[in-house]
Amino acid sequence: MKKMIDSEKNKQMNKEALISLGLYLFFFIWWYGFAYGLGLQDIEDYSYIMGMPSWFFFSCIMGYLVISFGTWFVVRKFFVEIPLDEEKSSLNKRDRGGK
Amino acid sequence: MVNFQMIIPLILYLVFIFSIALYSKRKSSKVSGEGFIEEYFIGGRSMGGFVLAMTLIATYSSASSFVGGPGVAYSLGFGWILLAMIQVPTAFLTLGILGKKLAVVSRKIKAVTVTDFLRARYKNDGVVILSSIAILLFFMAAMVAQFIGGAKLFEGITGYHYYVGLILFGITVIVYTTIGGFRAVALTDAIQGIIMIFATIFLLMGILRAGGGIDNIMAKIAQTNPEALTPTAGGKISQPFILSFWVLVGFGVLGLPQTTVRCMGFKDSKSLHNAMIVGTFVVGFLMLGMHLIGVLGSVVVPGLEGDGAIPGITVKVMHPILAGIFIAGPLAAIMSTVDSMLILASAAIIRDLYLNYGSKNVSLEKLSKMSFITTGIIGVLAFILAINPPSLIVWINLFAFGGLQAAFLWPTILGLYWKKANAMGAISSMVAGVGSFIYFTITEIKFIGMHQIVQTLIISLLAFVIGAYFGKKPDEDTIKLFWG
Structure with a gap:
């Protein structure tokens, strides 16, 4: 775990909050784009993937996989394990079960 | 159609939940001294990743995710699954x-x-008292509504009377929350989350088999x-309407105290x-699965309606013992929503009001006894109100979800990320937010067909900024405490 002073911690936390917001926006665009991009045409013109309308397949089924994988990727790549306690002091009575 | 086979897995499940509460109780009685409050109300800040994920999901997936939402999907189709995915x-x-x-x-x-947190950030009694009142009032109404939903669902599937269900799971949730505190709430939430996942898998498989495969059903x-x-469900789900759910069950959830408190634990x-x-992985699975069941069910088991859809499908396509496990799913969702509110309402009284404004020097023994009793009394009160729900409670519940967001969203987020946020801003935002939400809901004033929460949160944001501009700046100590 990295040692950080408060201002560095804050900078990192702000960065992570912005990244989370960015991923959120990305999912929104994916969700919206496929649903209304493919779904607003005539029903007769729909194409189907695995039995489901293609807009649904891409927006919801693929969207689900994309956001699950996206979260995994973003957390692994950009999130840093920072200590949450101010400093390790003897005042900390409870053993937090560290490794 | 009283069915005994269904009750067996349910009873086993409730017994299991009780044993978790006892385990938590044993853990908490080991904590001595000042640790009690931290243990009882936040579980000693010891949640691991899996439990944190599950308790968060279980808390915000309530009766509506398991019964209400899929019921609408049953009649409207894939458009409503699209809406449900916003929560992922x-x-x-x-x-x-x-x-x-x-x-x-x-x-x-x-x-x-x-x-x-709000007290430390804004150092203002008005903020503390307003937020305690908002929590107590809205949570009480929401708990009663959840109790009613659960008991009705129980009646629909098992055929037993409304009161039987109410007593069975009402007492379970009150007892385990009271004796086990936050730790029991989080652990049972995790178990309940797992139950919800299995319930979804079983029902999805059941419906695919009963309908002769996906291609058959889709045709x-x-x-x-x-x-x-x-x-758009043929024009029934408009774009402004569905987009406003990105606020109501999306961004706005950041304001819900039952969500926020989990970030402390x-x-x-x-x-x-x-x-x-x-x-993300689990909530996506649940949303997609449950709502898909609703849509597929509309042709596999036709002729059902609204909240009756999921219970009806369950009874039709599943073996009674599996149905018993399934009904544990939504009941789990309901109990895990109630338990979080119960412990928070109790914390509002003990920690936020009594310890701040009542007695300053209270012995630990008395404090722990009071905490147990308060949790118990709030639970029993909600239970009694659910037996014969007064219309006032039903009415307040209409405002509960949005009202909590209106009260807490900006004071929480801006308190953490805006150095100029101050007490004046927070109070204006809470008052203007809750006030305008109630007003818009009663008068049904909507902006281009969006849910009222959107315009409410814009107003409460403006009120915050204006209030902050006129109010006193936060002092040096606060800035240092929050930003180092």
């Missing part, structure tokens, strides 16, 4: 934006409630109700990271 990224957004910052701050100030939908294949950064990944 909410877990990582909440944890990503609030998680670490709140965890760090709440450890510094030893906060165990959202009000604790039938295309034949009988082609509008169900469109994202996890063990370390690693738990948070894992919870973001697991939480």
